[in-house]
Amino acid sequence: MSLLYDFAFIFVALFALGFTIFIHELGHFLAARRRGLLITRFSIGFGPKIFGWTRNGVEYRLSAIPFGGYVALPQLVDMGRLEGNEEKDGERKPFKSWDDEEENQKEKPLPKISYTDKMLVSVMGAVFNILLAFALACVLSLFGYDVPDSQLTTKVGYVSENVERWNPFTEKGEEVSGPAKRAGILINDQIISVDGAKVENFMDIQNxxxxxxxxxxxxxxxxxxxxxxxxxxxQIEVFPEIVGSEGIRYIGIGPKETFFIDSLEPDMPAINAGLEVGDQPVRIDDQEIYSFVQLVSYLSSTEANQTISFTVRKGGENGEEMTYQLSPVEKEIGEGSEATTRKLIGFRPKAKIITTFPNPFVLIMRRVNDMYLTLSGLVSPQSDVKLRNMSGPVGIVNHLSIFAKIGFKKLLWFVVFINVNLAILNLLPIPVLDGGHMLFATIEKIRGQPLPLPFLERAQMLFVVLLFSFMLYVTFFDVQRIVPF
Structure with missing residues (x-):
């Protein structure tokens, strides 16, 4: 049953990704129809056809390689030509067609299209993705979606004593003192800006x-x-460490959070002392509790058989404070090589959930800004962002399925994120992408004559190879994150 449950959410994820691609290609399709361009194919995916049909001269199909999609427009430098489906008399095809019935098809002379036609048709895929993102953002704004309060704060709830600096040669972590601790950051400090840019929540800080x-x-x-x-x-200067196999910058802080007791373990100090589900931990000895990680860290520093004072608000935030005397016990958690011993009092936490109603424009612009930070980091030699940190189709589907399990509105939030990212990526001035078509059209406009067809085809083919190589590269790391090996 669990396996069927997982497959159901993977299906939902595939549908969400497929719908996003469909909306993008629909933008091209409708713009081309509106401008009177010839359309020969509307494909979700690349490569061999899985199934399809032809109507009014247009082939609609689902293809085998789910790395995107295309609308074949012979009056542009189209994906159909790259698949070898159209050719000029006497010219060799770049490679054999996926469709045998089209092997002998010859191109017919087609009327030239204007610069405006090219630009409008190329840009409308991204425009439709932004429109879909905005529509979904409006739904979230109207009905709201739930997030832990830790995502909305800019206050520090935990400062790590040590972090594990990643050693790429041994592929293991080496414990060093925490950068934030060294710099003097304290619990309950409020972070106002990072590198001069104002931050609005802890996700901004981390990004x-x-x-x-x-x-x-x-x-x-x-x-x-x-x-x-x-x-x-x-003003504080912090010198980050590189942590984890992803090799990302980390300073060793966590957000302030409100949490409650969600469940109690039998025969453990918490339940034996009288703590109850719903109680809110607020103080341990003389220290205010700002996060569950801070609490765990404090417990680990206690001596054997040490008694602590543990203060909670009974029944939640509005309850009366009550203090209990507890003695943490050592317990083994995990299994096999992952097993470790920790000092515990025996309860599981539940984060405080807040329903937020985001402004659709603000939500979209935050996603645009996140994408800008990622892309600028990729091209900057001063940054530690690498191609391997990106996600391909496998990673996107995995994240979509995770958000689908959390809830429908959280899934919508991530689909907004994907649509904004897809719009921006497709407008990059790279051959094969929509931005590449716009770049070539602009160069032709400036030159006053078309670019040589062999140059266009070679450029397209080169970047098709690079694009698929990139997809395979990030897919390898996507799989490694999901199934470590």
């Missing part, structure tokens, strides 16, 4: 640290934070 490009004159990684502590702003 700007991960995609950061600041370095010292000696080449050491650097993050400039503006924090608010006791109503006084301070």
């Amino acid at each position: 700007r640290i991960v995609t950061g490009k600041q370095r010292t004159a000696e080449g050491r990684r650097l993050v400039n934070l503006t924090i608010l502590r006791d109503e006084v702003q301070q």
